[in-house]
Amino acid sequence: MRQVKYKHKLKYLTAAMLGMSLIGCSDSSTNNQQQSSQVQKRSPNAADAKEFIEQAQIELNKLSQPAVQAAWAYQTYINQDTAAVSAYLSEKWTSKASELAKRATDFNDVEVDAQTRRKLYLLRNSLVLPAPSEPVKSERLAQISSELEGMYGAGKYCRTEQDCLRLTDMNNIMANSRDPEVLLDVWKGWREVSPPMKALYEEQVTLANEGATELGFKDLSELWRNSYDMPADEFAVELDRLWSQLKPFYDALHCHVRAELGEQYGTDIVPQDQPIPAHLLGNMWAQSWGNIYDIVKPEEPLEVIDVTGALAENGYDEIKMVKQAESFFSSLGFAPLPETFWERSLFTQPADRDVVCHASAWNVDEQDDLRIKMCIQITGEEFSVIHHELGHNYYQRAYKELPMLYRGSANDGFHEAIGDTIALSITPKYLQEIGLVDSIPDESNDIGMLLKLALDKIAFIPFGLLIDQWRWKVFSGEVAPENYNSAWWELREKYQGVMAPVEREVDAFDPGAKYHVPANTPYTRYFLAHVLQFQFHNQLCELAENEEAIHRCSIYGSEKAGKALNDMLEMGMSQPWQKALASLTGSEQMDATAILDYFAPLKQWLDEQNASRQCGW
Numbered sequence: 296m297r298q299v300k301y302k303h304k305l306k307y308l309t310a311a312m313l314g315m316s317l318i319g320c321s322d323s324s325t326n327n328q329q330q331s332s333q334v335q336k337r338s339p340n341a342a343d344a345k346e347f348i349e350q351a352q353i354e355l356n357k358l359s360q361p362a363v364q365a366a367w368a369y370q371t372y373i374n375q376d377t378a379a380v381s382a383y384l385s386e387k388w389t390s391k392a393s394e395l396a397k398r399a400t401d402f403n404d405v406e407v408d409a410q411t412r413r414k415l416y417l418l419r420n421s422l423v424l425p426a427p428s429e430p431v432k433s434e435r436l437a438q439i440s441s442e443l444e445g446m447y448g449a450g451k452y453c454r455t456e457q458d459c460l461r462l463t464d465m466n467n468i469m470a471n472s473r474d475p476e477v478l479l480d481v482w483k484g485w486r487e488v489s490p491p492m493k494a495l496y497e498e499q500v501t502l503a504n505e506g507a508t509e510l511g512f513k514d515l516s517e518l519w520r521n522s523y524d525m526p527a528d529e530f531a532v533e534l535d536r537l538w539s540q541l542k543p544f545y546d547a548l549h550c551h552v553r554a555e556l557g558e559q560y561g562t563d564i565v566p567q568d569q570p571i572p573a574h575l576l577g578n579m580w581a582q583s584w585g586n587i588y589d590i591v592k593p594e595e596p597l598e599v600i601d602v603t604g605a606l607a608e609n610g611y612d613e614i615k616m617v618k619q620a621e622s623f624f625s626s627l628g629f630a631p632l633p634e635t636f637w638e639r640s641l642f643t644q645p646a647d648r649d650v651v652c653h654a655s656a657w658n659v660d661e662q663d664d665l666r667i668k669m670c671i672q673i674t675g676e677e678f679s680v681i682h683h684e685l686g687h688n689y690y691q692r693a694y695k696e697l698p699m700l701y702r703g704s705a706n707d708g709f710h711e712a713i714g715d716t717i718a719l720s721i722t723p724k725y726l727q728e729i730g731l732v733d734s735i736p737d738e739s740n741d742i743g744m745l746l747k748l749a750l751d752k753i754a755f756i757p758f759g760l761l762i763d764q765w766r767w768k769v770f771s772g773e774v775a776p777e778n779y780n781s782a783w784w785e786l787r788e789k790y791q792g793v794m795a796p797v798e799r800e801v802d803a804f805d806p807g808a809k810y811h812v813p814a815n816t817p818y819t820r821y822f823l824a825h826v827l828q829f830q831f832h833n834q835l836c837e838l839a840e841n842e843e844a845i846h847r848c849s850i851y852g853s854e855k856a857g858k859a860l861n862d863m864l865e866m867g868m869s870q871p872w873q874k875a876l877a878s879l880t881g882s883e884q885m886d887a888t889a890i891l892d893y894f895a896p897l898k899q900w901l902d903e904q905n906a907s908r909q910c911g912w
C-alpha cells in the first residue's frame with residue numbers, strides 16, 4: 296500500500312472557475328444612476344470587453360489555485376479545519392466569479408469579436424452554484440457546500456457501535472451479496488447518511504437560486520441547462536430526443552433482467568408487473584448492473600472474460616492498474632503522466648482518516664499537476680473507472696495552453712466520455728495483448744460480452760437522465776422540499792422502472808445518498824457521455840483501421856486514432872461543442888445510433904428472450 300501525500304489543487308472542471316477584479320465597468324445600476332448625474336459615463340465598447348476578459352482571467356487564475364489546493368486537502372483529509380479553509384477559499388473564488396459573471400452581461404449589446412463573445416458567454420455560464428452578492432449569504436453557501444460534501448465523504452453505516460461500514464465496503468456487498476436481506480440492510484443503512492443533509496440542501500438551493508437570478512436567469516435550473524451552446528429549453532428537447540432513441544432498448548433489457556431476478560429471488564420479491572426493487576441490481580444506486588451478470592446471463596455456457604479474476608491472478612495492485620491504464624494512453628501517442636502524478640495522487644483509502652472516496656481527476660495548477668483521487672478496488676469495474684479518470688487528466692493537459700476561459704471540455708459530456716471511450720477498447724484482444732488473459736473467446740460468445748457491457752452502459756442511461764430532471768424541478772420550485780423524496784422515486788420509477796424496496800420514512804432524503812447531489816456535480820453530463828463515447832469509438836476505430844465488429848475493436852496502439860482524439864481535446868471549449876464533435880466524427884449532432892448499433896446483436900437476443908414475457912411496469 297502506498298502512502299499518499301497531498302498538497303495541491305482542484306477538480307477537473309476548473310474552466311468554470313474565475314475570480315477577478317475589474318476594471319472599467321460599473322458596479323451596479325444604482326451606481327450608474329448616481330454617477331450619471333455627476334460624470335457623463337460612456338458606454339462600454341469592444342476594447343473594454345477585451346480588457347475585461349483579460350483581467351477576469353488573471354483574477355480567476357489567482358483565486359482558483361488556492362481554492363483547489365484547499366479542496367484537495369479537505370477531500371483527502373476531512374476534518375473541521377480543512378473544511379473551514381476549503382469553504383473560505385472557495386467562497387473567495389465563487390463570489391468573485393459570480394461578480395464577474397454578472398459584469399459580463401454589461402457587454403450584451405456591445406459589438407465584440409467572436410472570441411470575446413464566446414468568453415463572455417462562458418464566463419456568465421461558468422458557475423454551478425453562483426453566489427448571491429450579499430457576503431453573509433455567499434459565505435453561508437460556501438459553508439453548506441463544504442459541509443454536505445464532507446457529510447457524504449465521512450458517511451458510515453453502523454450496525455452496532457463497533458461494526459461500522461464505509462461506503463466502499465457497502466459497495467462491495469451490493470456488488471457481491473446474493474442475500475436479499477443483507478442487500479436490503481445495506482441499502483437502507485447507507486441511506487441513513489442523508490436525512491441530515493436535507494435542510495442544508497434546501498437552504499443551498501435557495502441561496503444558489505438567488506445567485507442565479509442575480510445573473511439574470513430564471514433560476515438555477517435555467518443556468519444549468521444554458522451551457523450547451525443552445526437555448527436552455529432546446530437542450531431539454533435534445534435530451535428527450537436521445538432518450539426516445541434509447542428507451543426501447545432499455546425496456547428490453549429491463550424486461551429480461553426483471554424476469555431473471557424473479558427466478559433468482561422469487562416473484563414475491565420481484566413482482567413481474569412492477570418496477571424492480573432497487574437493492575437487487577448489484578449497485579448501491581441501481582445505476583449500472585454489470586455486477587449481476589451471473590444472474591441474468593444466457594443459459595448456454597458462454598465464455599466471458601472475468602477481468603476481476605484476471606487482475607487478481609496476475610498480481611495487479613492499485614498502482615499497477617493505473618500504470619496499465621496510462622500505457623494505453625501512451626500507445627496512442629500521449630506523453631506519460633508526470634512524476635508528480637504518482638507522488639501526489641490518492642490511490643487507496645487511508646485507514647486512519649475520512650476522505651471523499653468518490654473518484655475524481657484534478658489538475659491542481661492548471662498546468663502539469665495532474666492527480667486522481669480514488670479508493671481503488673481491484674476489480675474490472677474499477678479498472679474501467681481508472682481509464683475514465685485518466686481521460687479527464689489527459690483532456691486537462693491537452694487544453695492547458697488555452698486561455699483560462701477555454702480550459703474545459705467542449706461540453707461537460709465530452710469530459711466524461713473520453714476515458715470511457717478508451718475503456719471501450721479493453722477488449723479480449725487487448726487483454727490478451729497485455730498478458731492479462733491467455734486466449735480470446737470466439738465470436739459465438741459475443742452475446743455474453745455484449746450483455747455484460749449493456750448491463751453497465753444501457754442500464755445507466757435513464758439514471759443518467761433522471762438525476763438532473765429531479766434537480767431542475769427542485770431548483771425551479773416545481774418540487775417543494777416536502778416532496779423531495781417522493782418526486783425522486785417518481786422519476787426513478789418513471790425512467791428506470793426501479794422502485795424503493797421498502798416504504799421510505801418521512802424524513803428520508805434518498806437523493807442525498809448519491810454523491811453528485813451533496814457534491815453539486817451536474818449529472819446530465821454522464822447521460823451525454825454514454826451517447827458520445829460510442830460516437831467517438833466508431834470514428835476512432837475507423838481511423839485505427841479496425842475490420843472487426845465494432846464491439847471487438849480496440850484502438851490500442853493506434854497513433855492515428857490518438858492524434859485525432861488529441862486534436863479534439865486540444866480545442867477545449869474554444870468552439871461550440873458541435874464543432875468539436877464534427878472535428879472528430881464529421882457530425883454536429885449527438886446521436887444514439889452509434890450505441891444502438893454497437894449493441895444491435897444483443898437487442899435481437901433480448902427480444903427473443905422476452906418474446907413470451909409481459910414487459911413494462
Ligand code: X8Z
Pocket residue numbers: 582653654655680683821
Ligand atoms: O462520477 C463518476 C466518475 C467521476 S466523474 C467516477 N461517474 C458517475 C457516477 O459514478 O455516478 C462515472 C459514471 C457515472
Ligand code: ZN
Pocket residue numbers: 683684687710711
Ligand atoms: Zn468523470
